[in-house]
Amino acid sequence: MNKTLFINGYIERIEKKFLLSKDFAFEILAITTLLDQSFDEVFQNISTIVNGNGEHDGGMDGVYIDEDENECTMHVFQIKNSKGLGDNTLSKFINDYRNIFAYGNSLNIPLNSKIQSFLERYTSIVSSGKIVDVKLYFIFAGEKEKNDQAIIQRHLEDNSELSIYDINDLYDKIDTLISEHKKRKDVKFSFMAEKSNISLKRDPQALISFQIQNVKAINFRLKALDLCALLDEEKNINQRVDTVFSDNIRGFLRYNKTNKKIKETLESDYSEYFPFLNNGITIISEQLKIPNDIQAGYYPIETKNPVIVNGLQTTSVIYDMYQNDRDKLDGVYVLIRLYETNDPEIVDKITDATNTQSPINYRDKISNKNFIKYTKAIFESNNIGFLAKRGDTFENTLSKQLKESIHSDTVFKYWYATFQELPEFAKNSKSKLLEEIFEASSDNANRLNTLFNGSKDSPIYEQLLKAYQIYKFVVNKRNENIETDFIKYSDELISYGIYKQNEEFEISYPKVCDAIRNIIQNEKKFLEEKNLTYSHNGYFKSAKSRYDLNNEMGFVEKSESIN
DSSP, rough: OOOHHHHHHHHHHHHHHHHOOHHHHHHHHHHHHHHHHHHHHHHIIIIIBBTTTTOOOOSEEEEEEEEEOOOEEEEEEEEEEESSOOOOHHHHHHHHIIIIIISSSSOOOOHHHHHHHHHHHHHHHTTTTTOOOOEEEEEEEGGGGGSSSHHHHHHHHHHHTTEEEEEHHHHHHHHHHHHHHHHHOOOOEEEEEEEOOSSOOOOOHHHHHHEEEEEEEEEEEHHHHHHHHHHHHHHHHHHHHHGGGGGHTTTSSOOOHHHHHHHHHHHHHGGGGGHHSSSSSSEEEEEOOOSSSSSSTBBBEEEESOEEOOHHHHHHHHHHHHHHHHGGTTTOOEEEEEEOOOHHHHHHHHHHOOOOOSSOOOHHHTSSSSHHHHHHHHHHHTTEEEOOTGGGGGTTTTHHHOOOOEHHHHHHHHHHTTTOOOOHHHHHHHHHHHHHHHHHHOOOOOOOOOHSSOOOTTTTHHHHHHHHHHHHHHHHHHHTTTTTTGGGTTTHHHHHHHHHHHHHHHHOOOOOOOHHHHHHHHHHHHHHHOOOOOOOHEEEHHHHHHHHHHHHHHHOOOOOOOO
């Protein structure tokens, strides 16, 4: 009953806010939940609804292309506000995706302006030589266990990129996001380090232990089953497993190629070699206590609140296997690096240094900085929810009321496009700009430190609010004029132009758009003379688009000083 009331309450508010039918409102809720975006951003930028209806959406209810310099993931959604899940429905979703994206709409199916823009952007990215990792999500309002399990299993096995979510998964995901804001209850756990099987002394060594200043360190070998016991204890005390992972890596709790490789190793006939084929796991604990000597043949290591800061993928795969067939983990060991420290800067440094394969979640790291507190206050005083970390969509008071709200990443992105006058950097490098902001908040020598050092008198709060206001205006104009081809690609450059004009938005907007239209024509002509192909996506990612707009509108380049 609580689940039904909770979800229906959100659906009713979404219906009223965006003037949508119940089915479309369910779509917005589902996408918002799985991507942890704001409701406004999902409706404006991700949903394929145009003018209140979903005609000509190519069989897809939402598309989100998350592109950074080194990687790109496209999330594709099909959502049904119905209880049943049929074979034909799943097959149609897979075929629709392939027809539109894999085969470039070779059947010339009529597409609305939003899905057409997603296809053009996807095509442009692939044409540039970048591989796009595709995630397909099918969400329905029924329950998987009340539908044909053989059909579900077959589609999941045949389509590795497919995930199927029912109403229970959706509710659990929301509950998890909300629970992330709750304080973790204390967990006490003893690791039982494995003795050496080489040394035959009366007291064979098991631990490598040392201390540097205020940080204790212990390295040892651990049974994979004992690692799973830690996760069982976490689940028993905090009702969730993911609280054992550091905030900064928890966002990457998902399967990818690395996870599959780990799973293959664990299921192979050489799984005993796992410690040689895996980098191991790094854990930081508030307290740890080690024995001075072997005790009854064991080396117990007592810890308080251990947190895994590296090895999330390894731990997740091991625990999945443990829950399905724990016998497969017999004889499997993992290497553990365990540290004791309460210094948040040391914790950050260890987390950053050990996570070389998965990117660090700088959004969550930034969310704990002092300047965020003042930024949220400024935005909320203007009746705007500022969503600074995972779960804020369902925890922020204004967001829960479905008032205007915005994801912090988007605000920072458009601050770079405007006040830092780098629209191409904003378009290309979300992870880099978040990393730079994080470093600026911590490093007194950073060029942006005077803005992000947490001072209540910093000009950054007013700048971030103004950048958001420009973004909001530009996005609204884009959705009003989405049939205009370049409008779908140039949010950052248009925002930059409006900022440089320093006039009322309504006055500067047509001037900037006319100027961009002119520089596009000039660029196309230039490329044609060299027998090269023009691409909106490629052009607006380049600094040349900013340089050309500066020349067209007589803008002066920004000096190196901070605004």
